[in-house]
Amino acid sequence: MQSHAQNSTDPEADQTYFEMFSLPRKLTIDTDALERDFYKLSRKLHPDLFARKSAEEQAWSLRQSSLLNDAYRTLKEPVARTAYLLKLEGIRIEDENSENRDPQAKQNRVPADLLEEVFELNMQLEEMRANLKMGEDDPALRSDLVRAQAQFKGMLASVDEDLRHAWAAWDLALDTNDAAGKTKQKDTMVALLDRRSYLRNLLREVDSVLTPQVAGITKVNI
Amino acid sequence: MAETETTRVVGIDLGTTNSLVAFMQGDQPQVIPGEDGSRLVPSVVAMPAAGKERVIVGNRAGSHLLTNPDRAVYSVKRLMGRGVDDVTEELKLFPFRLAPDVQAGEVLRIEVGRQQYTPPEISAYILRQLKRNAERYFGAPVTQAVITVPAYFNDAQRQATKDAGRMAGLEVLRLVNEPTAAALAYGLDRQKDGIVAVYDLGGGTFDISILKLHEGIFEVISTNGDTHLGGDDLDNLLLAIALDEIESEEKISARQHPELLQALRKAVIDAKIALSSSDSARIEVPLPNGQLYRREITRAQFEQLIEPILQRTAEPCRQALRDAGLTAADIGEVVLVGGSTRIPRVQQLLSELFELPARGKRPHTELNPDEVVALGAAVQANILAGGSAATEEMLLLDVTPLSLGIEALGGVVAKIIQRNSTIPASATEHFTTGLDGQTNVAIHVLQGERELAKDCRSLARFDLKGIPPMTAGLPRIEVKFLIDANGLLHVSAVEARSGKQAEIAVKPTYGLTDEQVESMILESFDNAEADFQERQLIEARNEASTILSAVEKAPQHPAWQQLTGEERATISELVTELEILRDAGDLDSLRRGTEALDQATRHFAELMMDATVSSALHGETMTTADAKIGEGPAAPHPIAPADFR
Numbered sequence: 113m114q115s116h117a118q119n120s121t122d123p124e125a126d127q128t129y130f131e132m133f134s135l136p137r138k139l140t141i142d143t144d145a146l147e148r149d150f151y152k153l154s155r156k157l158h159p160d161l162f163a164r165k166s167a168e169e170q171a172w173s174l175r176q177s178s179l180l181n182d183a184y185r186t187l188k189e190p191v192a193r194t195a196y197l198l199k200l201e202g203i204r205i206e207d208e209n210s211e212n213r214d215p216q217a218k219q220n221r222v223p224a225d226l227l228e229e230v231f232e233l234n235m236q237l238e239e240m241r242a243n244l245k246m247g248e249d250d251p252a253l254r255s256d257l258v259r260a261q262a263q264f265k266g267m268l269a270s271v272d273e274d275l276r277h278a279w280a281a282w283d284l285a286l287d288t289n290d291a292a293g294k295t296k297q298k299d300t301m302v303a304l305l306d307r308r309s310y311l312r313n314l315l316r317e318v319d320s321v322l323t324p325q326v327a328g329i330t331k332v333n334i
Numbered sequence: 335m336a337e338t339e340t341t342r343v344v345g346i347d348l349g350t351t352n353s354l355v356a357f358m359q360g361d362q363p364q365v366i367p368g369e370d371g372s373r374l375v376p377s378v379v380a381m382p383a384a385g386k387e388r389v390i391v392g393n394r395a396g397s398h399l400l401t402n403p404d405r406a407v408y409s410v411k412r413l414m415g416r417g418v419d420d421v422t423e424e425l426k427l428f429p430f431r432l433a434p435d436v437q438a439g440e441v442l443r444i445e446v447g448r449q450q451y452t453p454p455e456i457s458a459y460i461l462r463q464l465k466r467n468a469e470r471y472f473g474a475p476v477t478q479a480v481i482t483v484p485a486y487f488n489d490a491q492r493q494a495t496k497d498a499g500r501m502a503g504l505e506v507l508r509l510v511n512e513p514t515a516a517a518l519a520y521g522l523d524r525q526k527d528g529i530v531a532v533y534d535l536g537g538g539t540f541d542i543s544i545l546k547l548h549e550g551i552f553e554v555i556s557t558n559g560d561t562h563l564g565g566d567d568l569d570n571l572l573l574a575i576a577l578d579e580i581e582s583e584e585k586i587s588a589r590q591h592p593e594l595l596q597a598l599r600k601a602v603i604d605a606k607i608a609l610s611s612s613d614s615a616r617i618e619v620p621l622p623n624g625q626l627y628r629r630e631i632t633r634a635q636f637e638q639l640i641e642p643i644l645q646r647t648a649e650p651c652r653q654a655l656r657d658a659g660l661t662a663a664d665i666g667e668v669v670l671v672g673g674s675t676r677i678p679r680v681q682q683l684l685s686e687l688f689e690l691p692a693r694g695k696r697p698h699t700e701l702n703p704d705e706v707v708a709l710g711a712a713v714q715a716n717i718l719a720g721g722s723a724a725t726e727e728m729l730l731l732d733v734t735p736l737s738l739g740i741e742a743l744g745g746v747v748a749k750i751i752q753r754n755s756t757i758p759a760s761a762t763e764h765f766t767t768g769l770d771g772q773t774n775v776a777i778h779v780l781q782g783e784r785e786l787a788k789d790c791r792s793l794a795r796f797d798l799k800g801i802p803p804m805t806a807g808l809p810r811i812e813v814k815f816l817i818d819a820n821g822l823l824h825v826s827a828v829e830a831r832s833g834k835q836a837e838i839a840v841k842p843t844y845g846l847t848d849e850q851v852e853s854m855i856l857e858s859f860d861n862a863e864a865d866f867q868e869r870q871l872i873e874a875r876n877e878a879s880t881i882l883s884a885v886e887k888a889p890q891h892p893a894w895q896q897l898t899g900e901e902r903a904t905i906s907e908l909v910t911e912l913e914i915l916r917d918a919g920d921l922d923s924l925r926r927g928t929e930a931l932d933q934a935t936r937h938f939a940e941l942m943m944d945a946t947v948s949s950a951l952h953g954e955t956m957t958t959a960d961a962k963i964g965e966g967p968a969a970p971h972p973i974a975p976a977d978f979r
Contacts, residue, residue, distance in 0.1 A: 151551050155729055159758065159819045163507055163718040178758035178816055185755055 128200060129183035137197060138286060139279035143188055150184040191308070194275065194301055197282075203302055223307050226267075233260050233314065240321045254322070261318045268311045275304050343478045343507060343719040344468050345515075345711025348457060348495065350411040350564060351537030351673070353377050354708035355464040355479075361724030363519060363712035365705055368392060368467045369873070374704060375467070377537075378408040379459045381446040391463035399600075403592035404431075405446060409566055412538050413442050413453040414498075415491030417844050424562075439792075441846055454494045454846065455854050458501035465502060470873060479504045480715040482707050484539040485511035486559030486735045488781045489793050489823050490844040496820070497851045507718050509820040512536070513543035514732050515710030516671040517552055519701055522713055522724060528666035529555075531654075533684050533697070534707075535647060536672035538564040542651045544658045544665070550727030556657035556754045557735045558650035565606075565674040568640050572602035572631070575639075576617060580627055591622055598627075609636045610676045637679045644683050651687050657754050662689040668697040675703050731756050734817050741778035741787040750815060753783065760816040764830075771803040775811060779823070792843040796825060802832050871921050878916045878928045885909055885935060893941035905934050 130137050133149050155161075157180055162173040186192045222230050236257055243250055278300045285293030345363070347354045352374040356365045365373045372393060380395035382388060383405060390398065398406040412424055418436050425432065433443040433450045443450040461481075468476045481504075483495050492509050499506035513532035520530075527548050534541040541559035545552055576598050577588050588595045601617045608615035614632040621627055655661060665688050674680060675697075685691055701709065717725050733754045739747035740763065750761040765775050775798040782790030801809050810830035817823055827838055846854070885905060888894050894902070908931040915927040 151548065154551070154731060158729060158731070160508075160717055160729060164720060174758055174816070174818060177819075178760040181756040181759050182761075185759075 127179065129186050129196060130200075132180060132183040133187065135187075136286065137200065138283045139190070139194060139197060140283050141187060141193065146184065146188055150180070153180050190275070190279070191305070194279070195305060198298060198301060198305070201298055203298060223310060226310075229260075229263070230314065233257075233264075233318070236260065237317060237321055244321070257318060257322055261315065261322065264311055264315050264318070268308065268315065271304055271308045271311065275301065275308070278304060342472065342474070342476060343480060343715035344464075344476055345510075345708055345713070345715040346461065346464055346479050346481045347512070347515075347708035347711055348411065348460065348481055348483075348498070349377055349537055349707075350409050350539060350566065351377055352704060353460050353464055354705060355468050356705075356708040356712035357468065358712050358716035358722065358724070361522075361722060363522070363709040363716075365708055366468050366471045368463075369470060375460065375463055376408070377411065377460050378406055379410070379456050380406040381449060381451070383447060389459050391459050399596045401593070403596045407444060407446060407451070407456050409538055410444070410453050410456040412562065412566070413444070414457065415453075415488065415494035415844050416442065418442060428566075439843055441844060441850075452846065452854065454498040454501060454851075457495065457498035458854070461498055461502035461504060465504060466869070469869075473870070477503065477505055478507050478715075478719075480508045480510055480711045480718060481506055482512045482515050482711045483509050483821075484534075484536070484559060484561055485513050485541040485543050485557040485732075486539070486561050487821070488561075488736055488791050489821070490791070491561065492821050493845050496822070497846055497854075500851055501854050506820075508714060509822070510711055510714045510730070511541070511543065511554075511557070511732055511735075511821075512539075512707045513541045513557070513669075513671060514545070514552065514554055514730060515708075515714060516669055516701075516706045517543070517545050517547075517710065518713040518728065518730060519706045519710035520669055520698065521547060521552060521728070529660065529664055530667045530669060531651075531665045531688060532669045532671060533647070533651070533675065534559075534671035535674040535680060536564050537674070538562065538566045540564060540647050540650065542647070542654045544654050544660065551729050551731060553731045553756070554733045554754075555660075556654045557733055558654040558657070559735070560646060560650060563643065563646055564672070567643050568606055568674065568677075569599060569602050571639050571643070572605065572617070572636075573599055576602060576619075576627065576629065579629070580621065584621055584623060584625055584627075586621055586623065594619070594622060605631060606636070607676075609633045610678060633678075640677075640679070644680060647680075648683070648687055651684070662687065663693070667695070669706075670697045670699050671703050671706055673704050675699075732819070732821070733757060734759060734821055736781045736791070737783055738815060738817065738823065739780050739782070739787075739790065741780060745787045746785055747780055747782075747787050747790055751817060755817075757817050757821060758819055760814060762812055762814050765798065765811040765813060766807050767801065767804070767809050768806055770806050772806065773801045773803055774799050775801065777813065779815070779825070793823065794843055794845075796827075796838050798827050798838060800834070801829055802834070804831075871919065871924070874921055874924045874928065875916055878912055878924060881928060881931055881935075882909060882912060882916070885931065888935070888938060891942055893938060893944075896941050897938055901934070901937060905931070905938070908934050 128137075132153075133146065135141065154177070157173055157177040159170065159173045159177060162170045165173075186196045236253060240250075240253055240257060243253070278297050282294065282297040282301070284290075285297055342357065344366070345356045347356075353376075354365055354374055356363050358364075367373050368375055370393060375392040376396045378392065378395040378399060380390040380398035380402070382390075383402075395406055399408065407430070409428055410430075412428070413421060413430065417439055418432065419438055421430075421432075421442065424430070431445045433445045436443055441452050443452055444456065461479075465476055465479075479499060481495055481499055483492055487495070495509060496506045513534045516532050516534065517530055528546075530545045530547060532541070532543045532545065534543075539559065539561050540563040541557065543557040544555045546555055547553075577595075580586050580588060580598075586594070588598060597619050598617075601619050605615040605617050609631070612633070614630060615636075617627070617629045617631065619627045655665075668684060668688050668690060670681070670684075681697055685697060690696060713725060713728070714730060716722055717728055717730070721728075734751065734757050735753060737749045737753040738751040738761070739749045742748045750763055751759050765777065767775060777796040777798065778787065779793045779796065780787055780790040781793055784790050796813075798811055798813070801811060808831070811827055812830050813825060813827045815823060815825055825838060828835055886909075888905075897905075908927070912924075912927040912931050915924045918924070
């Protein structure tokens with residue numbers, strides 16, 4: 113690992129991911145076209161093409177290609193794309209891994225309509241963990257959890273469906289320059305992303321209890 | 335000429351067991367052989383006992399393993415970028431002797447006699463040998479290289495490899511992931527789009543990479559692996575059995591007999607190789623008490639024995655598929671890399687994993703699995719040197735194998751760059767102070783997938799200094815983390831309010847500082863022209879001596895009588911001339927003299943060949959094969975020797 117001085121007066125540093133690809137701030141993106149543009153830009157910016165150039169040009173290529181890669185990675189994933197757009201619009205979104213920073217935070221964000229289900233699920237998870245520790249398995253409890261898992265997966269799917277509607281609505285509001293519509297969709301998407309992230313964490317816990325033998329491996333990847 | 339010299343970049347596969355150097359000859363990558371003609375240089379370094387002797391690398395060092403095992407170091411790649419806590423398991427089975435005062439969190443030091451060497455220094459000796467082989471081949475200095483590393487190497491392991499290059503006098507233009515290099519080598523011939531999986535089971539490391547090939551772009555989608563899983567581990571299983579049996583039957587502890595340990599290691603490696611082509615193999619090693627240890631092992635037994643280790647490659651493959659969002663059926667082709675993929679059970683296992691038989695496919699083995707990584711490194715070297723007709727459309731987009739994170743409250747890790755992100759990749763994080771007037775902030779950077787900092791790999795601790803004293807929480811320090819195309823991390827910081835560059839003090843957890851690397855640069859600067867000339871002269875003298883001693887014996891051969899008197903006179907004239915040139919110091923005339931004698935004796939050589947063609951050919955093959963088998967661990971040969979002398 114190396115530390116080095118950063119050129120703080122970088123005119124291109126302010127380029128947004130959308131601008132990198134000359135795209136409007138829309139949430140519906142043709143990902144095939146995005147990939148083609150990514151390859152095209154990579155052929156111009158990648159450090160491999162600058163190996164024999166000056167140190168300044170190499171540093172420029174490194175900055176530009178990392179920006180390009182970050183942009184592509186963010187824009188090709190609809191959820192990351194949404195979170196990024198909201199951030200550009202001045203809204204701070206907790207990212208997918210943010211629960212790591214404050215384990216308590218997620219407990220406080222239980223969506224109101226889920227309180228009851230989550231309370232019951234947590235009881236079952238506790239019991240299941242206690243069983244696992246003792247090396248026991250309670251088939252009834254397991255099937256309850258499997259049922260809960262399916263239920264929460266269903267909720268996740270409906271969040272994703274709602275998100276897709278919100279994207280289309282946002283794009284329309286952008287096209288028609290509808291400021292109120294944009295604000296409304298932003299609020300909707302913030303709420304949906306929160307709910308989505310909450311459900312995913314919950315499912316992650318259920319998965320780790322239901323498949324403990326691979327928990328150590330699968331748990332780390334989500 | 336000057337132009338080609340500056341752009342001659344070699345590709346190096348710095349392997350656990352063997353290392354190779356290759357370059358692009360026209361539109362084909364070629365392995366550069368060593369002076370002894372062998373393409374693989376065993377990654378074995380023998381240290382001199384006395385000051386006068388030289389460090390020996392490769393095949394000749396391999397023979398030291400049997401006679402002077404405590405002076406030879408091998409499989410050092412396993413120790414690169416690692417700390418003492420990481421290697422306790424390795425130390426049980428490998429005869430590394432660590433310096434007794436190595437502390438946790440420090441770079442390891444290996445003790446050989448009274449000397450101590452860090453793993454990058456040992457690797458630097460191997461790299462220097464490869465550099466010399468290339469220089470000998472080109473007749474010109476080589477100063478730039480692409481070096482391959484296991485895809486799953488972390489930042490510390492990569493940095494250690496780069497440091498080794500610098501110590502060897504090589505500017506490392508790029509570290510390339512081994513499976514990706516292999517894909518480049520395969521992709522060169524067949525510009526075919528699709529999804530490819532590269533399964534790389536080498537001497538000490540395992541990688542799986544999944545790539546998408548599209549019009550010359552090689553985009554890695556996901557990678558996974560285990561940097562401590564390889565052919566070495568299979569050897570250790572067989573070795574453990576032999577050690578146990580010898581201990582219980584003969585009451586001999588091989589650990590007390592380093593020579594015996596090495597003889598056993600060599601015997602089990604031979605048996606392992608034999609079992610790839612025969613149904614059974616025999617291990618026979620004479621013991622210090624005059625008895626003979628003899629054991630038969632069948633392929634079925636061997637497969638049963640190694641199955642748990644081979645199964646450890648399955649989960650990384652499944653994980654790589656999951657990360658890529660693909661299923662086995664999406665994989666168009668599977669490429670095999672690494673000597674261990676010659677084991678039939680390995681091929682069977684991965685064929686099952688990727689459902690190849692059901693789809694009427696077979697894994698690709700067209701390119702020699704020992705050489706394919708070096709060939710790919712040569713392709714990448716060519717791309718970096720400006721490309722050629724063969725490579726101009728090729729571009730490699732690789733990923734970082736491990737997530738990058740920073741330690742947050744409660745010892746948990748906040749991930750800032752996810753694994754399998756295309757590199758270069760960056761992340762910007764904001765930090766502030768917790769106390770009024772605080773002028774320092776400490777940041778702990780880690781790599782790994784686990785949630786707690788203690789379970790991840792500590793890369794470094796950064797101390798941001800010189801923050802203007804302000805009320806707690808007011809300073810905004812923007813820290814930029816950037817992973818470059820080598821997979822190496824760079825960190826820079828700026829205090830946003832004052833716009834001041836924040837000063838960063840880096841304490842690499844398992845790395846060497848710049849000053850340390852500088853001090854370890856191998857004393858003889860072999861990139862220096864003077865030294866290079868001298869070495870060229872030494873080598874030219876050796877060549878002259880070789881041909882002179884051959885010609886000296888010529889008159890005893892019946893073929894000599896078939897030469898004309900004129901031919902014989904010319905030869906003897908040239909011999910006298912070359913003897914004088916050898917003792918003088920002019921490289922060019924010495925080379926011309928050698929060449930002239932070589933030309934003049936060509937007819938004789940042909941006559942000699944005609945006379946003894948079958949036996950000579952046969953004898954030569956046997957000797958070369960034997961020499962290879964006898965030296966270096968796992969010298970590759972398709973058919974192992976039947977017995978052991």
